Amino acid sequence: MLQPSLVLPNRQLSLAPNVISTPSAYFWATPIILAIAVFLFVWEAPGVIRDFQISQNPMTLENGDVRNGHCTTRKAIFTDCEARLVYSYKGQNYDTTVEIMFIDFHTGDYETGLVISADHPELATMSLGLDMLWNRIVTLCVFVVLLGGMSLAMVFFGLRIWRVNRQLKQPAKLTPVPVEITAFDRKRNVLSITYNDKIAHDKTGRSAYTRMNDGQEPLIIGAANGKAVGLAVRHGNTALPVLLDSNLQRIKLTEDERTAALAPFAYHYEGDQNVPLLVEEPKKTISIWKQFRNFFGVLLLIAIGVFGFWLWYVTSSATQFQSPGMDINNLMPAPLNNWGCEQLKKRFGHDRAPFGCVAGDYTSWK
Numbered sequence: 001m002l003q004p005s006l007v008l009p010n011r012q013l014s015l016a017p018n019v020i021s022t023p024s025a026y027f028w029a030t031p032i033i034l035a036i037a038v039f040l041f042v043w044e045a046p047g048v049i050r051d052f053q054i055s056q057n058p059m060t061l062e063n064g065d066v067r068n069g070h071c072t073t074r075k076a077i078f079t080d081c082e083a084r085l086v087y088s089y090k091g092q093n094y095d096t097t098v099e100i101m102f103i104d105f106h107t108g109d110y111e112t113g114l115v116i117s118a119d120h121p122e123l124a125t126m127s128l129g130l131d132m133l134w135n136r137i138v139t140l141c142v143f144v145v146l147l148g149g150m151s152l153a154m155v156f157f158g159l160r161i162w163r164v165n166r167q168l169k170q171p172a173k174l175t176p177v178p179v180e181i182t183a184f185d186r187k188r189n190v191l192s193i194t195y196n197d198k199i200a201h202d203k204t205g206r207s208a209y210t211r212m213n214d215g216q217e218p219l220i221i222g223a224a225n226g227k228a229v230g231l232a233v234r235h236g237n238t239a240l241p242v243l244l245d246s247n248l249q250r251i252k253l254t255e256d257e258r259t260a261a262l263a264p265f266a267y268h269y270e271g272d273q274n275v276p277l278l279v280e281e282p283k284k285t286i287s288i289w290k291q292f293r294n295f296f297g298v299l300l301l302i303a304i305g306v307f308g309f310w311l312w313y314v315t316s317s318a319t320q321f322q323s324p325g326m327d328i329n330n331l332m333p334a335p336l337n338n339w340g341c342e343q344l345k346k347r348f349g350h351d352r353a354p355f356g357c358v359a360g361d362y363t364s365w366k
Contacts, residue, residue, distance in 0.1 A: 005221075005264040006231060006244075012171035014252040015235060019168065019242045021192075021211045022161050030154045037147035044101055044140045051100075051129045051136070054117040058130060058352075060363055061087050064114030066126065071110055079104050081128060085114055089121040098125050102132040103139050104327050111360075127363075131355030135323035161208075164240045172236030174251065178221060179232045179241055182207070189213060195232070197241050199224055208240040216245040221265075314340035320347075320354040330356030341366065 069083035082099045112128040129136070177200040184193045191212040197204045212218065218230040232241035233251070244250055248258050306328060313325030320326075329340045341357035345365050348354075352363050359366040 006176045006219075006233075006261055007264060008174055008176070008233075008251070008261055009253070009257050013174050014171045015168045015174075015233075015242055016250045016252070017169065018165060019210060019250050020161055020164050020240055021209050022158055023209050026154055026158050030151050030158070033147050033154070034151035037144050037151060040140065040147070041144050043099075044136070047098065047100055047125075047129070048133070048136050048140055050123055051125045051133055053120065054115060054123050054125055055130055055133055057118040058115045059118040060127065061089070061114045061116060063087070064116075064124075066112060066114055069112065069126070073104075077103050077105060081110065081112075081126065083112070083126055085124045085126070087114055087116070087124065089116060092121070094122060094124060096124055098129065100126065100129040100132065100136060101139070102135045103324070104132070104135070105331055127358075128355070131321075131326060131358070132323065134321060135327065138323065160239055164238050167238045168235055168242065170236075172238075174233040174235060177202070177232050177234055177241055178224075178229050179243060180224065181218065181220075181228045181230050181243075189215065191216065191218075193218060193230075193243060195230060195243050197232070199229065204239070206240055208243070210243050212245055216247070216249065219244045219246045219248070310340065314343040320344050320351065320357075322354075326355040329354075 064085065064087035067084040067086060069081070071079055071081040073079050078101065080099065080101050082097065084095070084097050086093075086095050088094070110128055112126040115125055115127050115130055117123040177197065179195040179197050180199050181193060181195045184191060186192075192209070193212065194207060194209050196207045218228075220228050221231050222229045230243050232243045234241050242250065248261055251258075251261075253261065310325065310328045310332065313322055314329060317325055329337060329344075332340060337356065341353075344354065344357055349365065353359065353365040357365055
């Protein structure tokens with residue numbers, strides 16, 4: 001473990017303003033990500049809730065009319081389907097439009113019918129929407145939680161940076177600590193640095209971001225785990241350490257105090273002489289054969305995982321409507337699909353058939 005040898009005056013010290021920076025992406029990415037999460041929820045949640053209600057007591061209408069039905073596949077896996085449903089039930093006419101979104105690797109056309117809720121006949125959907133119900137629920141939850149959580153995390157980190165910068169305005173006791181420099185970028189006369197507090201004995205594991213202008217360089221004290229280690233200071237009880245520059249201009253010291261603080265280091269900080277810099281290492285190249293081997297190795301692992309999941313679904317799943325088991329079974333070659341449907345029918349033959357094993361009436365087993 002690297003130990004800082006920086007000796008500071010035994011008094012409270014102030015730091016330069018804005019030594020902890022907020023990444024510029026936070027200002028535009030946060031509202032965009034949050035807006036996408038809200039849009040997905042508003043767009044998909046009502047349809048998912050409707051179809052869940054229908055699934056509690058579904059009724060297939062043979063005389064129902066599915067009009068203008070079409071599906072669009074995006075990015076090879078995201079499928080949007082829309083149709084106009086026109087039907088009559090107990091003397092009442094209904095006309096509604098249904099949209100559903102799910103993840104599927106299916107190629108070709110989909111077959112679907114019209115299903116209503118026996119308890120609430122005004123609720124209608126496509127049988128495809130019920131077949132893919134758990135697929136849709138999982139897809140919606142994953143994307144909303146992922147995007148919403150990401151945007152809220154960015155808001156939290158932004159507020160923490162704002163709070164830290166407010167605290168840094170007041171003098172406090174400074175404690176030197178080593179930090180790992182995880183990334184840096186030079187543009188024009190600005191050096192942007194991301195560093196992580198994970199190698200000090202009282203590490204917090206938190207990351208921070210800072211910018212150094214006018215040719216400043218971080219105070220590098222060594223290397224660990226293949227990455228440069230810089231010297232930072234903890235300012236009282238603030239949440240993030242502050243990365244120091246090689247000339248200690250970020251700490252408000254007298255010239256004598258600054259000279260004395262830098263004296264223990266083996267190198268000198270006079271102008272640009274002997275100042276250790278962050279240097280980009282040459283990028284390692286990987287042979288084409290190794291790239292192909294890694295690529296096909298990953299594909300093989302995915303194929304084994306998918307086949308194992310399918311085998312569990314058709315032989316051991318607690319329900320025939322488990323997704324993505326239904327989707328995988330539907331994509332299997334005809335012999336495997338038929339065998340899988342036979343295994344499911346042995347356990348669930350008394351109930352409706354799942355997607356991939358359904359007959360032309362969208363209910364019975366094929």
